[in-house]
Amino acid sequence: MDAQKSRKRRRYSRELKDQIIAECDAPGASVARVALSHGINANIVHGWRKLAGHAKPAVARPEFVPVAVAPMAPARVDERAVEFELRRGAVTLKVLWPLAAAAELAAFARELLR
Incomplete structure (x- = not known):
């Protein structure tokens, strides 16, 4: 077990986080591409964006609208x-x-x- 390296959590400055979030907010920008260009996992950047309130809002789903259907008269059974x-x-x-x-x-x- 001596060969195992202990992993340390990386820390990023507030300025770098703000810069990366701003790059992600640019039109046509991909969060994954921006994160990769900075050598950071995209999930980390998604978390920063969520905390900063920059995450894309979920698509609003239309609410259920009840529809009243008039009852139909039973169909006449033709002998044929x-x-x-x-x-x-x-x-x-x-x-x-x-x-x-x-x-x-x-x-x-x-x-x-x-």
Whole structure:
């Protein structure tokens, strides 16, 4: 264990930190590139920027907006219709398809089950 070097924490002056933060705030600047040019890990610079309040703000997510949907009258079941039901776990898809368009139902089912 004598061969192991003890690692010491590096200290940076306030002026150097301010200079690096200013370089990062320049238009088109990359924090990683600025940090690398000074021989500092980018995570260190990100921490300085966060402490100084220069970190980019998180993108605001739109809030949930409830939408009222009017209930639909139940579809009239035509005697000449095909009922197609597909269950996958807790989800059930039920389709009433006109018998005259059975070929289109087959194509729809093939695409759905791919």
